Amino acid sequence: MRKALTMIPDDQWFTEICEECGSAFSLRLAESGKLHEERTPYQTIAIYETATFGRLMTIDGFVMLTSRDNFIYHEMMAHPVLYSHPAPRRVLIVGGGDCGTLREVLRHPEVEQVVQVEIDERVTRLAERYFPELCEANHDPRADLQFRDALEWIKTAPSGALDVIIVDSTDPLGPAEGLFGAAFYGDCHRALAPGGLLIHQSESPWFHKDTITVPMRRAMQQAGFRGLATLFFPQCTYPTGWWTATLAGRDGAVAFRREADASARPFRTRYYNPETHRAALAVPEFLKPDLAPV
Numbered sequence: 001m002r003k004a005l006t007m008i009p010d011d012q013w014f015t016e017i018c019e020e021c022g023s024a025f026s027l028r029l030a031e032s033g034k035l036h037e038e039r040t041p042y043q044t045i046a047i048y049e050t051a052t053f054g055r056l057m058t059i060d061g062f063v064m065l066t067s068r069d070n071f072i073y074h075e076m077m078a079h080p081v082l083y084s085h086p087a088p089r090r091v092l093i094v095g096g097g098d099c100g101t102l103r104e105v106l107r108h109p110e111v112e113q114v115v116q117v118e119i120d121e122r123v124t125r126l127a128e129r130y131f132p133e134l135c136e137a138n139h140d141p142r143a144d145l146q147f148r149d150a151l152e153w154i155k156t157a158p159s160g161a162l163d164v165i166i167v168d169s170t171d172p173l174g175p176a177e178g179l180f181g182a183a184f185y186g187d188c189h190r191a192l193a194p195g196g197l198l199i200h201q202s203e204s205p206w207f208h209k210d211t212i213t214v215p216m217r218r219a220m221q222q223a224g225f226r227g228l229a230t231l232f233f234p235q236c237t238y239p240t241g242w243w244t245a246t247l248a249g250r251d252g253a254v255a256f257r258r259e260a261d262a263s264a265r266p267f268r269t270r271y272y273n274p275e276t277h278r279a280a281l282a283v284p285e286f287l288k289p290d291l292a293p294v
Contacts, residue, residue: 014048014056016063018239021207025237027053035130040122047130053237055130057098059170063237067131070100075272076233077168077245078104080280081199083262084247084254088163094150094179096168097123100134106142107267114143121147151178157191165192167200180216185223189250196250198225205232205287206240213244214290220248227253229293231280253293
């Protein structure tokens with residue numbers, strides 16, 4: 001888990017220091033540097049112009065996304081889970097305020113409704129201003145953007161109302177902390193219809209395996225999920241440059257059920273394809289004791 005960091009006071013660079021990991025990541029800023037910063041009731045959001053990665057959004061000093069590499073994360077949070085469900089019509093996105101995952105979900109013509117529940121409306125409004133390409137689907141009639149606490153929303157969701165839940169959250173700090181516990185996953189399990197699937201970003205398998213990735217799987221199992229699989233993918237602007245998302249099946253093992261549909265997908269992707277989907281499910285040998293599919 002990325003904890004408190006130190007910012008290097010140099011107007012030419014943005015640096016995120018991961019103290020507990022003994023590492024840091026820096027991006028050179030463009031001449032325009034910081035474009036915006038504000039404190040919301042929940043967090044501090046800042047927007048920068050970088051020299052080589054386009055726009056950068058940070059929350060409480062942590063890198064959230066850049067123009068250059070966000071497509072990998074957003075595609076891997078959306079397409080593997082949707083092509084693993086036989087008929088994903090009703091989707092919930094928890095968090096996802098930059099709306100990149102929402103855009104990818106709505107590329108699927110079989111999806112009939114997407115509710116996105118983001119606690120901080122300012123994340124979305126700033127994304128609309130500084131990352132408009134991510135917000136292209138915000139006015140799609142299938143999209144329902146709600147700005148409220150997702151923990152409360154899911155508690156009152158009707159049982160069996162959803163086919164897929166995508167938890168596109170920040171780190172388990174502040175308003176996102178409750179999204180990593182068994183109680184939340186239990187509410188998700190109840191809200192999913194038979195055959196339903198959940199996916200949650202699960203951080204770095206190098207730095208966060210023992211603090212987030214494995215405990216998340218245990219909490220999902222405790223909540224009643226019977227199938228688990230970890231997806232691995234590159235994300236160079238996050239700690240270690242190697243990221244994961246955890247897939248959980250309401251009733252059984254997670255499988256790539258619609259490979260033919262993925263091959264014939266009626267939209268363009270920049271990272272995702274059936275080959276990267278299958279490869280993402282391959283667990284490195286040293287992680288198998290903890291992260292093998294169950």
